[in-house]
Amino acid sequence: MEYITQDKWYALFVASGEEDKVKERIHFRFKDELKALVPKRRMRERKEGKWDDKIRTLFPGYVLLIGQMDNQKYSLIRDVPGVI
Numbered sequence: 001m002e003y004i005t006q007d008k009w010y011a012l013f014v015a016s017g018e019e020d021k022v023k024e025r026i027h028f029r030f031k032d033e034l035k036a037l038v039p040k041r042r043m044r045e046r047k048e049g050k051w052d053d054k055i056r057t058l059f060p061g062y063v064l065l066i067g068q069m070d071n072q073k074y075s076l077i078r079d080v081p082g083v084i
Contacts, residue, residue, distance in 0.1 A: 008068070009065070010064070010065040012065055012083060013061060013083070013084045015061070021081075022081075025082070026077070030073070034065050035067060038057060039059060040056065041056060043055075
């Protein structure tokens, strides 16, 4: 995915555990105007003596946005369910 250098990054505070839902809602509302990202990482966890690979959210409670922000987009983002 290639980003234009004039686009800015924003961190959006959301309800913990709702990151993927908020990301999908933003993609639905803004299509190509704003890109929403939920950074994740793969971790090895040991439970009951067995190792498992789990995918965990890197920054719980945050969704990263990239694009150009204006007052209209800002007010639409505030109305997305799950955004704090």
